[in-house]
Amino acid sequence: MTLEELWELFPIFLVQPNDQWNEYFKEIETELTKLLTGYPVKRISHIGSTAIHGIWAKNIVDVMVEISENADMEAVSHVMEQNGFIRMSDEKGRISLNKGYTKEGFADKVYHIHLRYAGDNDELYFRDYLNEHPQIAKEYETLKLELWKRYEHDRDAYTVAKTDFVRKWTKEARTLFGKRY
Secondary structure (H helix, E strand, C coil), X not given: CXXXXXXXXXXXXXXXXXXXXXXXXXXXXXXXXXXXXXXXXXXXXXXXXXXXXXXXXXXXXXXXEEECCCCCHHXXXXXXXXXXXXXXXXXXXXXXXXXXXXXXXXXXXXXXXXXXXXXXXXXXXXXXXXXXXXXXXXXXXXHHHHHHHHCCCCHHHHHHHHHHHHHHHHHHHHHHHCCCC
């Protein structure tokens, strides 16, 4: 399947805030905790827009799994892949997996798992900053709503178009929060 065909099958769509997102996170956190018993998991965190109070988001729960710096990331990913997670991408020190993508489209519950080494966690700072600054969260929501229809079938362009906003407020959060994580 081409990238364009994938984007057509899995378009960007935003929905109103849903209280169930936190429940979905707790379910996947429990699953991952059991699955990765015996591996050096440092923290499992709910990240992304579904972790920001009161804003529209893609109906996809993003989860960051931080492992110790000396852990074998490939081994951790392999266990996840053997248990129904699909590798989406990888780069040095980062692997992204998903669960809930089917040949017919999205399942009822969809997850993006961001496997990282401990400390590679800017998303935690961004999440916390927006939750503590609801006016900035609303600005982010407005930006996402504007970009949604423009890039409905181009996830990469949608992500790139949000980058400056995310970097700006992540930098502010790191300054404000110091070494919170």
